Amino acid sequence: MKDYFINKVLATTVVGSYPPIKSGGFRNIFDPMHSAVAIAVADQIKAGIDIISDGQVRGDMIQIFTRKLPGIKENEVIGKVQPAARPITVNDTKYAITKAPKVKGIITGPSTLAHGLHISTPMYRNKEELALDLAIAVVNEAQALEKAGVTLLQIDEPIFSTGIADLSIGKQAIETITKSLHIPTCMHVCGDLSNVIDDILKVPVNVLDFEFSKNPSNISLFSSRDLAGRMVGFGCVDTSTDSVENVTEIKKRIERGIEVFGPRILLLDPDCGMRMISREAAFAKLKNMVEAAREVRLSL
Numbered sequence: 001m002k003d004y005f006i007n008k009v010l011a012t013t014v015v016g017s018y019p020p021i022k023s024g025g026f027r028n029i030f031d032p033m034h035s036a037v038a039i040a041v042a043d044q045i046k047a048g049i050d051i052i053s054d055g056q057v058r059g060d061m062i063q064i065f066t067r068k069l070p071g072i073k074e075n076e077v078i079g080k081v082q083p084a085a086r087p088i089t090v091n092d093t094k095y096a097i098t099k100a101p102k103v104k105g106i107i108t109g110p111s112t113l114a115h116g117l118h119i120s121t122p123m124y125r126n127k128e129e130l131a132l133d134l135a136i137a138v139v140n141e142a143q144a145l146e147k148a149g150v151t152l153l154q155i156d157e158p159i160f161s162t163g164i165a166d167l168s169i170g171k172q173a174i175e176t177i178t179k180s181l182h183i184p185t186c187m188h189v190c191g192d193l194s195n196v197i198d199d200i201l202k203v204p205v206n207v208l209d210f211e212f213s214k215n216p217s218n219i220s221l222f223s224s225r226d227l228a229g230r231m232v233g234f235g236c237v238d239t240s241t242d243s244v245e246n247v248t249e250i251k252k253r254i255e256r257g258i259e260v261f262g263p264r265i266l267l268l269d270p271d272c273g274m275r276m277i278s279r280e281a282a283f284a285k286l287k288n289m290v291e292a293a294r295e296v297r298l299s300l
Helices: 034-047 090-099 110-115 127-148 158-162 169-176 217-222 247-261 277-299
Strands: 103-106 153-158 184-187 207-211 232-237 266-269
Touching: 034 090, 034 277, 090 127, 103 110, 110 127, 110 158, 110 169, 127 153, 153 169, 153 207, 158 169, 158 184, 169 184, 184 247, 184 277, 207 217, 207 266, 217 247, 232 247, 247 277
Parallel strands: 103 153, 153 184, 184 207, 207 232, 232 266
Antiparallel strands: none
């Protein structure tokens, strides 16, 4: 296990987003989403999560970043993409760091950003060229999160499982980010990995985070593949539904993961972000995941 960032067998984390819950109060006059950040952080801590996030409550994973990058207006690329004038997610992440000992910084990956945009400029001939410039643009954000004190930097690339993105360019774009950092890095890819697994394993990150509860067939893909000493973010809770799995069900998933990977390289988390489900379901899923991890850990 990579004990330089988490010295705990079957540690728990989140993929990122949490249901945004707004409330009143004086501070929310100036920052309407402050309470949503505070609730997301508090719920993760109360559930017992080892490595929390800031909750990613300020918008969807594309717009959180693209609305701050020069060269982009709404969902249109209108000129050369440049780094943001100031950090985008750092303030919320710093808040989380004041509340928990280990916090994950999260950025949306360059390829996923590129495929969420429409090119309206001759500056870019295709999404691949755009992805490479987006990688350069978000390096500042990654470095700012590192400086803020995050334990782990996660890059979200859900587009990789669709077959739409050029994975060789995607790898190059992610490497632009990871080579600029000194902290451990993680890449999250949800969905069916069967057509892309070999290319994804070439991406230079310390943790590979995948969806295994909604896509249980993903786990068999690793029986004959070398992870080269890396950890696996093991999605063991389904985030596509408000239906809450009980502890026994989650334990069975974790135990299946241990059969394939062993316990020491697993980092347990939900399949994906939880933004689209209810707060009640999200909290219950995290709490049950933590309890399942505890029970399995005691049985080892």
